[in-house]
Amino acid sequence: MIPVELIRKKRDGGELSPDELKPFVEAYVKGDIPDYQMAAWLMAVYFRGMTDTETTEFTNIMLHSGTVIDLASIPGVKVDKHSTGGVGDKVSIMLAPLVAACGVPVPMISGRGLGHTGGTLDKLESIPGFRTDLEIDTYKKVIEKIGVVMIGQTKDIAPADKKMYALRDVTATVECIPLIAGSIMSKKLAEGIDALVLDVKTGSGAFMREKERAVELAQTLINIGEAFGKRTIGFITDMNQPLGNAVGNWLEVDECIRCMKGEEVNDLMDVTYRLAGAMIYLGEKSGSIEEGETIARQAIASGAAYDKFMELVQIQGGDTAFIEDTAKYKNPDFSEDVTLDREGYIGAIDNQGIGFAGLVTGAGRKKVDDAIDYTAGIVIHKKTGDSVQPKEPVATVYSNSREGVTAAKQRIQQAYRVSDEPVKPPPLIYGMADKQGYRDY
Amino acid sequence: MIPVELIRKKRDGGELSPDELKPFVEAYVKGDIPDYQMAAWLMAVYFRGMTDTETTEFTNIMLHSGTVIDLASIPGVKVDKHSTGGVGDKVSIMLAPLVAACGVPVPMISGRGLGHTGGTLDKLESIPGFRTDLEIDTYKKVIEKIGVVMIGQTKDIAPADKKMYALRDVTATVECIPLIAGSIMSKKLAEGIDALVLDVKTGSGAFMREKERAVELAQTLINIGEAFGKRTIGFITDMNQPLGNAVGNWLEVDECIRCMKGEEVNDLMDVTYRLAGAMIYLGEKSGSIEEGETIARQAIASGAAYDKFMELVQIQGGDTAFIEDTAKYKNPDFSEDVTLDREGYIGAIDNQGIGFAGLVTGAGRKKVDDAIDYTAGIVIHKKTGDSVQPKEPVATVYSNSREGVTAAKQRIQQAYRVSDEPVKPPPLIYGMADKQGYRDY
Numbered sequence: 001m002i003p004v005e006l007i008r009k010k011r012d013g014g015e016l017s018p019d020e021l022k023p024f025v026e027a028y029v030k031g032d033i034p035d036y037q038m039a040a041w042l043m044a045v046y047f048r049g050m051t052d053t054e055t056t057e058f059t060n061i062m063l064h065s066g067t068v069i070d071l072a073s074i075p076g077v078k079v080d081k082h083s084t085g086g087v088g089d090k091v092s093i094m095l096a097p098l099v100a101a102c103g104v105p106v107p108m109i110s111g112r113g114l115g116h117t118g119g120t121l122d123k124l125e126s127i128p129g130f131r132t133d134l135e136i137d138t139y140k141k142v143i144e145k146i147g148v149v150m151i152g153q154t155k156d157i158a159p160a161d162k163k164m165y166a167l168r169d170v171t172a173t174v175e176c177i178p179l180i181a182g183s184i185m186s187k188k189l190a191e192g193i194d195a196l197v198l199d200v201k202t203g204s205g206a207f208m209r210e211k212e213r214a215v216e217l218a219q220t221l222i223n224i225g226e227a228f229g230k231r232t233i234g235f236i237t238d239m240n241q242p243l244g245n246a247v248g249n250w251l252e253v254d255e256c257i258r259c260m261k262g263e264e265v266n267d268l269m270d271v272t273y274r275l276a277g278a279m280i281y282l283g284e285k286s287g288s289i290e291e292g293e294t295i296a297r298q299a300i301a302s303g304a305a306y307d308k309f310m311e312l313v314q315i316q317g318g319d320t321a322f323i324e325d326t327a328k329y330k331n332p333d334f335s336e337d338v339t340l341d342r343e344g345y346i347g348a349i350d351n352q353g354i355g356f357a358g359l360v361t362g363a364g365r366k367k368v369d370d371a372i373d374y375t376a377g378i379v380i381h382k383k384t385g386d387s388v389q390p391k392e393p394v395a396t397v398y399s400n401s402r403e404g405v406t407a408a409k410q411r412i413q414q415a416y417r418v419s420d421e422p423v424k425p426p427p428l429i430y431g432m433a434d435k436q437g438y439r440d441y
Numbered sequence: 442m443i444p445v446e447l448i449r450k451k452r453d454g455g456e457l458s459p460d461e462l463k464p465f466v467e468a469y470v471k472g473d474i475p476d477y478q479m480a481a482w483l484m485a486v487y488f489r490g491m492t493d494t495e496t497t498e499f500t501n502i503m504l505h506s507g508t509v510i511d512l513a514s515i516p517g518v519k520v521d522k523h524s525t526g527g528v529g530d531k532v533s534i535m536l537a538p539l540v541a542a543c544g545v546p547v548p549m550i551s552g553r554g555l556g557h558t559g560g561t562l563d564k565l566e567s568i569p570g571f572r573t574d575l576e577i578d579t580y581k582k583v584i585e586k587i588g589v590v591m592i593g594q595t596k597d598i599a600p601a602d603k604k605m606y607a608l609r610d611v612t613a614t615v616e617c618i619p620l621i622a623g624s625i626m627s628k629k630l631a632e633g634i635d636a637l638v639l640d641v642k643t644g645s646g647a648f649m650r651e652k653e654r655a656v657e658l659a660q661t662l663i664n665i666g667e668a669f670g671k672r673t674i675g676f677i678t679d680m681n682q683p684l685g686n687a688v689g690n691w692l693e694v695d696e697c698i699r700c701m702k703g704e705e706v707n708d709l710m711d712v713t714y715r716l717a718g719a720m721i722y723l724g725e726k727s728g729s730i731e732e733g734e735t736i737a738r739q740a741i742a743s744g745a746a747y748d749k750f751m752e753l754v755q756i757q758g759g760d761t762a763f764i765e766d767t768a769k770y771k772n773p774d775f776s777e778d779v780t781l782d783r784e785g786y787i788g789a790i791d792n793q794g795i796g797f798a799g800l801v802t803g804a805g806r807k808k809v810d811d812a813i814d815y816t817a818g819i820v821i822h823k824k825t826g827d828s829v830q831p832k833e834p835v836a837t838v839y840s841n842s843r844e845g846v847t848a849a850k851q852r853i854q855q856a857y858r859v860s861d862e863p864v865k866p867p868p869l870i871y872g873m874a875d876k877q878g879y880r881d882y
Contacts, residue, residue: 003611004610004611004612004613005613007612007613008613011484011487011613034476034477035475035476035477035480036475036476036477036479036480036608036611036612037480037611037612038477039476039477039478039480039481039484039612040480040481040483040484040612040613040614042481043452043480043481043484043485043488044484044613046452047484047488167477169445170444170445170477170478171445171448171477171478171480171481172445172446172448172449172452172481172485173481
């Protein structure tokens, strides 16, 4: 295996065989191939792509660079969900306990906020005491006991992906579908799942802005999942505006608690029910996605999902008193309404702008080791299609920093487009993909 | 200047401004930007190319990373030649003294063999005592005194190119026209030249196999030269078979000595006279390239070129006794004729194969620090279009290694294609390019 020849082969559009790819990536992970050769290869992959065979093998190598958790001893079809990330996407917080409450074990390993998007781990950690850094043994015990567990990446899971991702981040090779897919799936396949539901976001607040790219990513992810014998279903959902109303860690947990207690936040719950329906279906607790949705709605209405969430918070060290009475949570020092000085209809929202507005309130990190202000964030009052008056707040900003409030307000004002004519809101769920392909709804 | 943003900009097809390119390359040369970011950028350049402005600025940055020699105090228009390299391309050895003998100062900094191609420095160093590692001060004194000097790359000349080239070599980013052009021109412009003649090779033994690519490289090189105010002319010449008959260091020097003494090796001398004509024309010692050629022929016929060569060998420490009597040179231990066991016409020669055959005789390096067997190599007896009989030698192999002889014979036999029908030899000089563009002959 001569590294420069493999770089040249990919550069010239060739397909690397498993016998070429495996020693190449493994030698890189061991430090026997330098970063600069991997960087050149990654950029060649950016331009030339990978075949399905390459993508699967690449995933396989990263998966087996670390621990592959075995949950075979736990009864039931274990199902997880992965979202490609967005603004206000707090679905996992409800979805995991909800699906578990319906009898499907959910082993979930999540990530932190990235760029303008939030991360499930950060949101969970806004619950005082909640620990996401469980060891793999404890992870197994928790899911065995209560049917759901939510932790963060451990150093044992896909270390090759961690090393490659760090390099991609500084060499402009992140935005590449086979590399993204390999990164996601190597971590998901390590969790011990039997099936997977994907929520691939598209729109101004998503990493895949164009729907075609989102569909391509979904299909690549599904191909990998199915190649590993895991049933995989994907949905393409809208990220042209925040999902639900809250953006910010505790604000989002609070919104989830209210929803689990029965409050209807339509777009958020519609996505949650659809994903839950698919997970329940894949978990063999319903005959169809639709039937799964009905079961999920009942689990919210009955309080079973909320109870499972309380159980999860408790077992992972969280203080359930804050869940039972969210008013106990400290309020941020500053809050201000955002108005637009215009009458009309919300025409569009630059959702990445909203994401960055959330970041400057203190809800996200500018640098990897920045501390997070869990109380900071934004609550959205007006979404695309809503009518608005000049003095009517479109959003409220929360922060412990006065500068954060001012900066976020400006960004939000820049993110909103107002139209004189009525505007139709964007679709919420564009369509669904499985191994048979993608179908628009 | 954020490196990853510049990588992304190039990746997405953007043009880097001088204000972006300069700090990026300079920081890399200083070690403030790591190899992996440069490697990713180079691969992005491979796919996206560079604009003329970028290529010129890139050359400029590499040029000014080291010493730019000033020969303004030496009278006359200083002209050099650069060849993109090939098999049996020994032209420089005759051309530099020949053009100097015609009154045009020739400051020449050459390179070593690369891959299957030979290098002028290695050939010169096959002359016992000949030193190519002169300091820049000595370089200046030699050209001032005798009107010609031939040395190797010094560490002071374009160190940025040296660092970048080493990285390109191991990241499969060598074969990229703007990067090749920048590398060549940053070194040539550092020599102190006023004008430049280019010999861009095309065919099975050249780095640019396709003529279109050779033309593109010639035009890129000319654009750079002219942007720096240096008149630049380029010829596209054939490298589908060795130039002349000898391949190997001393064998080539020996062929040059014979040619300078009046022996006619048609293809070799036709190229030499054409390049000399252009250099004499650019050096303002003739009114046209054709007139320059006539002057050059006279300088060979009169012995002036040979005398200048002797002067050069002497001043650079070479033992002229070996030039005066080439029979004094040690013969290699082994030599064998190569036959093809077929009757017909030489249909084509895989000239890269001939180059590698030369390499396995010991005439070239497999690794950078391999020693060279100066006496080793090949003498070609049959070129494309020649008729051949089964027992008639097409080449003779020379080596101090018996295995080298055997391996080279096999490669030569594989490189020759024999045709039953008469075959027309390939053209020798395809055309000429200058700032007005390229014209086929």
